[in-house]
Amino acid sequence: MDKTKIMFNVHVTPMPVVVGSTKLEVVDEYVYLRQIVRLGKSNFDREVNRRIELGWAAFGKLRHIFSSDIPQNLKTQLYNQCVLPVMTYGSETWSFTAGRMRKLKVAQQAMERAVLGVSLRDKLRNEYIRSRTRVTDIAQRISKLKWQWAGHIARRTDNRWGRKVLEWQPRTSRRSVGRPPTRWSDDLVRHAGS
Structure with missing residues (x-):
């Protein structure tokens, strides 16, 4: 049986969590919907x-x-x-x-x-x-x-999270020093132009 797990982000110090009599295992990554999920990384x-x-x-x-x-x-x-x-x-x-x-x-x-x-x-x-x-x-x-996924997102007219995540801008106007990380949309812009 798979142990129950919990993830913390980098801003919280991991501490043991007990629910009922079950102690939750603290992990920094987890496979969810067959993909690795890591918070903050x-x-x-x-x-x-x-x-x-x-x-x-x-x-x-x-x-x-x-x-x-x-x-x-x-x-x-x-x-x-x-x-x-x-x-x-x-x-x-x-x-x-x-x-x-x-x-x-x-x-x-x-x-x-x-x-x-x-x-x-x-x-x-x-x-x-x-x-x-x-x-x-x-x-x-x-x-x-x-x-195909970009077309699917572009055709959406409702206000679901997929489009919100794609168009999200960080709260702070400053960014870290160095080249910005590659974004999902950079591949589309490289092939189709802006």
């Missing part, structure tokens, strides 16, 4: 790493099919329908940096090499491997999911 790096691990787990369960003699187009369909959705679940809400996207692409390229049974020592270019596997590029899938 960016959870995107941890979530990308977690999604890569889950993608490899899904790939490993199907490894006997990927290494079999079935036609490549069936392996491609299996990858696109069973592994890629695991790796991109919830990605429409992430803010992406070049490093986060690179991690996902490297994991996908490693999986494609495993499907074909080639290694890095074979010195085959990624373009050649992609032309043989024909799997959906993870960056394109994430971009498509992000556009």
Whole structure:
């Protein structure tokens, strides 16, 4: 049975909480709706790493099919329908940096090499491997999911929290020193302009 947990933000000192006879475990992160939630911290790096691990787990369960003699187009369909959705679940809400996207692409390229049974020592270019596997590029899938979610938010006429969170401005007018962190909308502005 999963223990009951409680999270505190950085402004509160964690202290033991007892409800009835149950002592709540104090944690700094928690998996909720299959995504990592961390208060006061960016959870995107941890979530990308977690999604890569889950993608490899899904790939490993199907490894006997990927290494079999079935036609490549069936392996491609299996990858696109069973592994890629695991790796991109919830990605429409992430803010992406070049490093986060690179991690996902490297994991996908490693999986494609495993499907074909080639290694890095074979010195085959990624373009050649992609032309043989024909799997959906993870960056394109994430971009498509992000556009779909942006359209969904833009079409809303009610006053739900999704649009409020997107348009939220911090209370203070000052920001911390340095480059601001990448925001969710930065990807959309980069592709479509303001």
